[in-house]
């Protein structure tokens with residue numbers, strides 16, 4: 001799914017009305033019905049509790065007023081507050097004119113901070129003050145309304161389209177924003193939803209489909225995408241031909257593990273094999289030989305001359321993809337051995353963990369990496385590699401520019417992992433959960449991406465698919481268990497189900 005900026009979203013709204021021959025009121029009515037359906041589908045929704053709607057005078061407010069109407073028509077007790085309601089938009093006025101009989105609905109204006117109501121009964125707050133039309137930080141009475149709503153800890157808060165005060169495309173420094181429990185976002189997710197520093201403000205978010213014009217969406221030029229199921233399904237064909245053999249699916253090399261960290265090598269190897277690679281060789285220190293043979297019998301083992309860690313300048317020719325770094329440690333000679341790999345292969349390298357830390361100490365090596373290599377840092381490793389950032393928007397810009405400059409994929413791990421590509425596009429993953437923040441989760445990702453890269457499907461497909469499948473396997477693994485009990489082997493054990501759910505193959 002494309003992620004559009006403020007201007008593009010407005011344009012798509014307008015084009016939708018033209019293409020579908022509907023008025024702006026009809027489009028808003030469609031949005032209002034979809035918002036209502038979504039709220040009514042929440043199992044926690046209690047029609048016997050009051051709903052407090054705070055509406056601004058723009059179209060976001062119009063959505064809130066329309067929602068108030070549908071809830072009141074159902075018999076829900078609704079209290080509607082108009083906040084500094086001057087010069088309402090035409091659609092906002094239309095919604096107001098069509099409010100039902102006032103039996104279940106009260107209306108009140110808030111024109112100064114003292115007008116904020118006492119919400120002494122537990123209920124649901126709907127935030128419809130400002131939406132994607134916000135163009136500056138909230139001030140005055142709106143600010144005090146936002147601050148008062150944020151103190152209502154016993155009431156659940158749903159923001160319509162975007163938490164009021166948040167800009168859809170950028171960070172407004174020190175701006176006051178509604179802290180939503182849930183954001184029901186209209187049409188497309190907004191770019192700012194992918195800034196980790198705003199995560200607590202947005203809460204959980206759900207995209208409300210209002211059947212925007214496909215033709216208009218198609219025409220919008222963007223470099224930002226949300227990596228969801230329909231998108232990834234169209235990205236590759238993993239079905240196997242009848243006469244295919246293990247040679248068809250590539251030969252991967254994984255260089256991982258050291259004394260005390262052989263688990264990283266095992267986790268990566270098992271995930272690599274579960275991702276469909278034809279042949280796998282694991283290069284490990286001597287101490288790791290029996291461990292790998294017993295733990296991962298499907299893998300061949302190449303043994304380093306060093307007892308405890310990766311040290312030997314090995315022959316890396318003949319492989320289709322190489323993953324390196326999980327648990328390789330930092331001992332004497334590791335840097336030279338890593339540089340030897342970098343300089344003696346043309347296949348994309350998947351670099352993780354200690355390989356990234358070594359890279360951080362040798363910034364000039366970035367330019368030496370084979371084109372289309374893949375860096376998989378978590379934020380701490382990203383900082384060591386590329387320095388600290390001013391805010392998340394600046395961090396994402398930097399990530400994107402570095403990918404273009406060095407011809408690399410950068411997979412910045414976290415909630416909604418961001419994947420920047422050499423072509424300048426950036427993808428935000430839709431799968432995964434906090435249970436995956438556990439030891440070895442990154443090692444499994446290295447294994448998956450390396451295994452997919454080896455199958456010659458194109459590096460970009462392998463990276464996007466790998467990140468998506470890794471998260472989906474985590475989502476399947478956590479079903480029926482607590483996130484806190486999850487271990488990274490659970491991810492590996494659900495890879496088969498994740499591939500099947502995505503590609504039916």
Ligand SMILES: NC(=O)C1=CN([C@@H]2O[C@H](COP(=O)(O)OP(=O)(O)OC[C@H]3O[C@@H](n4cnc5c(N)ncnc54)[C@H](O)[C@@H]3O)[C@@H](O)[C@H]2O)[C@@H](O)CC1
Pocket residue numbers: 013014024027028031032056057058059060061063089129130131132133134135136137138139142160161162186
């Ligand atoms: N046809 C459409 O355009 C649709 C719009 N929809 C809703 O409309 C919203 C966008 O509506 P609008 O463009 O009217 O914008 P908003 O309702 O977000 O804001 C209203 C107006 O307030 C002013 N404003 C912006 N920032 C301000 C600030 N900090 N302090 C004071 N005033 C400020 C601007 O002039 C802006 O146009 C979406 O978020 C969505 O909820 C949906 O109903 C779907 C269809």
Ligand SMILES: [K+]
Pocket residue numbers: 060127128129130131159160161162163164
């Ligand atoms: K809002």
